[in-house]
Amino acid sequence: MNIEINDVVGRLSYRCDILFRVIDIRMIDGHKTAVLYGEDFRLIADAPFHDLKKMDPREQDRITQEFRSKEEQSLDLFRQDIELLKYKQEYRVTNAYRDDYNYFQVPGKVLHLDGDPSYLRKCLDLYEKIGVPVKGVHCSETEMPNQIGSLIDKYRPNIIVLTGHDAYSKSKGAKADINAYRHSKYFVQAVREARSKSPHLDQLVIFAGACQSHFESLIHAGANFASSPSRVNIHALDPVYIVAKICFTGFKDSVNVWDVIRNTLTGDKGLGGIETKGVLRTGMPYKITEEE
Template identity: 40%
Template sequence: MVRYKIGDIVSRKSYNNDIIFKVIDVKEEEDKISYILKGTNFRIIADSPEDDLEQSSEEEFIKQNESVDKRVMDIVKDKDNLFRGEEVRNKKKSKKNIRRFGMAPTVLHLDGDEEYLEICLKAYKSIGLRAFGKVVPEIEQSRLVQEYLNRYKPDILVLTGHDSVVKDCNNFKSLDSYRNSKYFAEAVRKARQFESSYDELVIFAGACQSYYEEIIKAGANYATSPYRILVHALDPVLVCEKIAFTSITKFLSPKEVLQNTITGEKGVGGLETRGQYREGSPPSPYN
């Protein structure tokens, strides 16, 4: 008899119940029942036998959400300027630049998780970024990425969803040791065939525990996860935010970009990348 159903909130006893998951699928083979799990705050997907699971209470779910939300707020600090690029904020406040205006880049975000995509799209909107989002399973992203790039002509591309290191992994340098990293890497390669310039198309790719080195090698500006740790659902947005609101005349170091993320350099890494914000002058007196 199946103990848990799709939508139930659970945690894994073997990992000291450190992460709360949602059950997204149940597999029954002979007398063996296993569950496919999705992180509720982190971009990880995992499978688990029934005897390793424990039902999480609503109080535990709320407690973990509050803990994660606090980490988010520790990063963004100022609620009134949530996610807003510091450089652009300062320039808007400066009287010397009162006659300036600017153009932010466009983002195309392909996500294997519909719920997380919705969260990210709301965040893009809140920071003033024009973003197009499509729910595309990780395995399908390489097939569809050029079609969507051609349709939307973005300046920044995000390829994400869920990932994880497979059980009993003994070789972190093999793509076979990761659930979805090979799909992210292939999608990045296809995107680079469409646009080879790291300045003309900025790419963020990966999810929890992804094969960072291989995704960077494939052509990403930023990727996850250098230390194979979990990454927050909003980390892609926070990377985009920093790059999008930095002047195109400036190159950002990875250190500058990663200060803007929740999981930091253990969760996200990348290359020096040109900002994507274009200033203009003068503004029309009719605006």
């Protein structure tokens, strides 16, 4: 079979339900094997060539359209949430609209580390659409524990996202064994490093994990939100929806966990967390310059 790096493929044993891109080709136990990254899910996998099908453009379009439709639905619901949050802040600042104050809002700053440059670009595009201040850094999952400390010192974020690709392998151990996961232990180490910089859960909010990640270890390490409680795949954009909701929630208000994850593409099987305060701050007065 003529499969090359960067080809889009599906796994026959899974009825080609997820699109993958071939990122490497290796010989494993004498079999030609492809290393795969999910196109829409934060999943990394190995598959022998005999289990792969090269997807033609029409098949890719059909599957991609299904995901894009879900993304648009989720984005529409999220925008409604953001509008409601803005109205709530406006109501509070203007004393139930009795006072005519000029005010401005400062959402939290996000530092997003991603092991996949393609996913990072998708996430940065979504942050821009929503209006979240963000610094994106492409960093391999294995290097995140070494890089996170200096990046926190440099960018001073309110929220950190540590994500990329992950996967659980039954052949490597039970689900409780973190060594049975491709990158979970590196996410855990990075969370611990970040928490050593800022121990308070409401002074630095952390999302960590990818597809099938060891949720419990990430929460115990100090993450506010993480994947994946039921060890399922998470969508590439799910971390953005979570941190953006926190960005636009006032710092005096707590974010209900269900309110954060209900409009994500994965839901509570793939995402979870602990009660966390928002990071949005309101100021005044807002002065309009002559140029405006």
